[in-house]
Amino acid sequence: MKIIIIGSGLAGLSAGYKLCKSNEIIIFEKDREIGGMAASYCQDYTGKKYFIEKYYHHIFRSDSELLALINELGLERQMLWLKGKNAYFVDGKNYPMNTPPEILRFNPLSVTNLVKLGLLVFRIKIINDTTSYDRIKAKDWIIDNAGKSVYENFFAPLMKSKFGENAENISAAWLIGRVKIRSDRGKEGEKLGYLRGGFNSLIKSLEREITAQGGKILENKEITEIVIEGNIVQGVIADGTFIACDAVISTVEPGALDALTKGKLGALHETLQSIRYQGTACALIGLDKRLMENGNYWLNIKADVPFGAVIEHTNFMPFEDYGEHLVYVTSYFQNEKDVLWMQKEEEVLDSYLKGLEKMFPDFSRADIHWAKLFRRMDTAPVYEQGYLEKVLPFAAGPSGLYLAGMFSSTNYPERSMNGSIKAGFESANFFIKKDENCDVCWLD
Known part of the structure; x- marks a missing residue:
């Protein structure tokens, strides 16, 4: 059967991986590269080419589905379990919290x-x-x-x-x-997992598995409508062209799904409109020397600065893998009117660097090799009280429409990479069960 998947994050790729051996899979990705929140940035400033996630990631021991998938894809030799030192910056002082x-x-x-x-x-x-x-x-x-x-x-x-x-x-x-x-x-503290070479290895392995089975992943290709007639999915419209299919798996955030379905999801329409998402403005900086000499990986912050956390990746992963020190500086924002979304990239970066200068007297902009800002409006749901009633089902209502993503039950009450992979697998299982029931009906 022909299945169109909207979005190439971990949920979409996992669903495609699960279904590609026995179905025709086409994944549409509106961005220029696949991966969603797990997408990576390729850097070779020091002459040593490497991939680093645009938004910081690591693995927890409890991420059973993610770890099983890594083993299934033959990536287990890249797995490292390392100590990630945490601290809390309060009133100008670092407090280790390990x-x-x-x-x-x-x-x-x-x-x-x-x-x-x-x-x-x-x-x-x-x-x-x-x-x-x-x-x-x-x-x-x-x-x-x-x-x-x-x-x-x-x-x-x-x-x-x-x-x-x-x-x-x-x-x-x-x-x-x-x-x-x-x-x-x-x-001795918390140990976290990471794939040597970055999560780009996982994304690319899923891509290879899907395309090896004849599946297609179309980048920089946005779907503008999911066509539903008679409460049955007929196909999608992309670049003004109708593409027929037997099923659609959507991984886009609820507001975007509501727009794609033109309000045709019945009672689910109001729920989609009521779920609030927040954005992230995450800076990734390459440095000549360490920012946090005490070896901290993760620093939570109570201070008058425009960000809430500093994550020094190379205080966790070996410096030799990159040839330069890598630091994330990140903040969340709640709507499109926030300055972190409205300001130009260089303005946000400048405000972040001023915050670092305030917190770290030894920090100098002369130590910066490069700096990039990555922003998204659809980072995660806002888990307000009563959110459980808004958790979206894997089967949306119209025949042939399935949902998977950070809004799924597998990502409640807190999102994770593992939860998104589980969501992708669950949506695929719902399709498989529906397809099997149809086969039984046909045989009858």
Whole structure:
């Protein structure tokens, strides 16, 4: 059967990989390169060509589907598990946050409040079902269970940098999911996974598998409509041309899907309009020397700067793989009127560099080899209280239309690469089951 997949992120590629051996697959990607949020940037400033993700990524031990896929594609020899040192920058000072003794030296919280924080994290670890927490605000839940000081001096700055003006509306379910995914720590801290050579290896391996089976991946090709008649998918329109197909798997964010389907999804139409997404402005900088000499990989920030985190990739991965030091500086924004979206690339970069100069007195712009800014409006859903009711189904309603992406149940209550791969596989399974049922009906 002929299946059109909209979007070549991990969800779209995973669905295509699952279906390509027994179906005709065509993947449409509106950008110039595939990969979506996992797309990479090719750099050879030092004469050493390498790929680095436009938006920082790593793997957690719990990412079972992602790890299984890596093994299935023969990439397991590229897997590394390395210690990623974390710290919290508060009032001009770095506080390491990797081991219990380090956390106990987090001065913004008293010993009593640190104990409350520890008990809260322990409580989160033993929560298996977050359903009952979906309609509770994270802010209220933290204050009720750990006190106002723990919220204001630890969680509030992190949530503000993540969700901006929406921070106080975020559900406790999201908070629990976020903490649980980052709670696999030993006595020496947290180990994270990464593919040597970057996640470009994973993207390209999926591309090769799909095209080897006759599938097509069309870059810089945007679909403008999913054609639905009589509640049945007929095909899509791309560049003004109608392309018939038996099914469509859409991985685009809900607002874009609503526009593509022209409001023909019935009751789902209102849900699509109500799901809010946020954007990201992520700078990637090549440097002559380390930014964080203390070896920190991930730095959360409570400071008057226009970004919420600094991630020094080469304090995690070996410097020798790149020949230069690589740093991400990132912030989220909530709408298209935000300056991080409206300003020119050089203006945003300049504001980020001023923030780095403020935080790191030894940092000099003379150390910069190059700097790039990557921005998207569809980075992730805003996990507000009540979001669970908005989670989109894998089968959308009209016959032949399937959905997979960061809006799927596999990415609730927190998104991940693993969740997107699971979403792609699940949408493919829904199609396969539907196809099998049709075959049975035909035989009858």
